[in-house]
Amino acid sequence: MHRSPSSTLSRPAAPADTTRSPRLPLLALAGLAGTVALAMLLPFSYREAVILGIVQGLGEFLPISSSAHLVLTPWFLGWSDPGLTFDVALHLGTLVAVVVYFWRDLVKLAVALPRPRTPDGKLAWLLLIGAIPGGIAGVLFDDLAEQAFRNPLLIALTLSLMGLVLYAADRWGPQARTERDLGIVDALAIGVAQAVAIVPGVSRSGMTIAVARWRGLERAAAARFSFLLGTPLIAGAAVFKLRHLLGEPGVFTGPFIAGIIVAAVVGALSIAFLMRYLQRAGLGVFVIYRLLLAGLVVSTVLLGLRGV
Numbered sequence: 001m002h003r004s005p006s007s008t009l010s011r012p013a014a015p016a017d018t019t020r021s022p023r024l025p026l027l028a029l030a031g032l033a034g035t036v037a038l039a040m041l042l043p044f045s046y047r048e049a050v051i052l053g054i055v056q057g058l059g060e061f062l063p064i065s066s067s068a069h070l071v072l073t074p075w076f077l078g079w080s081d082p083g084l085t086f087d088v089a090l091h092l093g094t095l096v097a098v099v100v101y102f103w104r105d106l107v108k109l110a111v112a113l114p115r116p117r118t119p120d121g122k123l124a125w126l127l128l129i130g131a132i133p134g135g136i137a138g139v140l141f142d143d144l145a146e147q148a149f150r151n152p153l154l155i156a157l158t159l160s161l162m163g164l165v166l167y168a169a170d171r172w173g174p175q176a177r178t179e180r181d182l183g184i185v186d187a188l189a190i191g192v193a194q195a196v197a198i199v200p201g202v203s204r205s206g207m208t209i210a211v212a213r214w215r216g217l218e219r220a221a222a223a224r225f226s227f228l229l230g231t232p233l234i235a236g237a238a239v240f241k242l243r244h245l246l247g248e249p250g251v252f253t254g255p256f257i258a259g260i261i262v263a264a265v266v267g268a269l270s271i272a273f274l275m276r277y278l279q280r281a282g283l284g285v286f287v288i289y290r291l292l293l294a295g296l297v298v299s300t301v302l303l304g305l306r307g308v
Contacts, residue, residue, distance in 0.1 A: 035262065048082060049089070049255040050262050056090035057097065057266025060234070061227065062274060063166055063206030063286045064293075066094075068155045071200055072297065075152055075306060088245060089256045091238040093263025098231050100264070101271045105228065119180055126182055127225075130191035131232045134204075137195035138237060145198045152308050153301060156294035158201030163290035166203075166210045170283040173213035179221050186215045194229060204230055209283070219278040227271060 032054060039050035055073050059066030070090070074082065099106065109127065112120035149155070193211040197204035205226050212222035245251045300306050 032266065045253075045255040046258055048079065049086065049259040052082060052086060052090060053093060053259045053262025054266050056094055056259075056263045057268075058270050059203075060094040060263075061097070061205055061267055061270040063203050063209055063283060064289060065159065065162075065197075065201050065203035065206065066090075067200035068159060068203075071150050071155060072152060072293075076300070078306075084241060084244060085251055085256060086259055088238060088241045089259035090263045091234060091241065093260040094267040095231075095234045095238050096260065096264035097267025097271060098227055098234060101268050102228060102231070106231065109228075123179055123182070126184065126187040127229050127232075129184060130187035130194070130229050133188065133191040134194040134198075134233045135236055137198050138233065138240065141198055142237075142240075145200070149199050149201075152297050152306070155201040156297040158199060159290045159294040159297075162202050162206060162210075163287045163294075166206050166283055166290075167287040169210035169213040170219070170287075173210075174216045175213075175218040177216040177221075178218065179225055181216075182225070186212075189215060190225065190229060194233065204233070206286070219282065220275060223274055223278050 035050060036054070039047045042050075052070065052073065055069045056066050058064070059069040070082075070087075074080065108120055109124040112118055113124045115121040116125050149158075190208050190211045193207040194204055196202055197207045205223070208226040208229060209219075209222045212225055213219070217225065301308055
């Protein structure tokens with residue numbers, strides 16, 4: 001198929017080139033292990049920031065649900081709720097990750113916005129349209145979702161059900177379309193999926209990739225559209241919650257900065273990994289992980305190790 005030279009998003013952004021070395025995943029894992037080991041020597045607030053930063057960086061972009069993991073991690077470890085300050089720091093970190101990774105694409109989309117008939121201009125408008133349902137859901141229902149859907153057993157259920165949805169979409173969804181073939185209906189369908197992901201355990205990236213796959217996008221294109229679509233939502237969530245912290249003393253502390261940095265670095269590595277991984281494999285490994293985690297949650301409750 002002929003590709004217009006003006007279409008800049010038919011290939012991953014330049015940072016993906018850093019994943020070509022087969023040793024990079026091992027180096028990344030070693031770096032994470034070293035970071036956690038170092039954090040163990042620091043005060044608890046730093047340990048908490050580092051661990052939750054890793055969890056957010058992995059869960060925001062891999063289809064495993066960051067919101068579920070941010071509830072389950074303190075639950076498993078017996079920690080109290082880390083609160084709004086950490087939530088803002090982690091969102092800022094993943095915002096940095098996606099902006100740094102896709103900055104060339106984001107700049108070119110912004111420049112092309114006044115030219116909706118060009119491939120990049122069309123994609124820019126589709127991303128804006130697709131972000132509307134998630135933005136509305138976030139403003140209206142974020143607090144409700146944070147309070148009403150935090151039960152670990154409910155999260156185990158959503159992890160399992162959405163894992164099966166993800167498997168079905170990846171297994172039977174056609175792979176005949178690219179980003180250039182998307183239309184308004186596609187953008188709205190994927191945007192509604194992003195809105196549903198406000199419920200912990202659903203996964204924003206997982207649901208948007210699943211619906212994009214049902215709409216016929218091939219895996220890597222579905223993931224790229226999902227990440228680009230999520231950028232304004234991640235930014236909006238960070239700003240929306242940050243407004244509650246402005247003016248409060250002692251907010252921008254060392255643990256706050258540590259959470260941002262760790263979430264940003266791990267998030268960028270997660271994007272790079274998934275973009276490369278989906279070029280040669282499917283999403284089955286993430287479905288298996290979701291089911292195993294759900295089983296672990298249920299077993300933990302049944303054995304009386306943790307309450308709900």
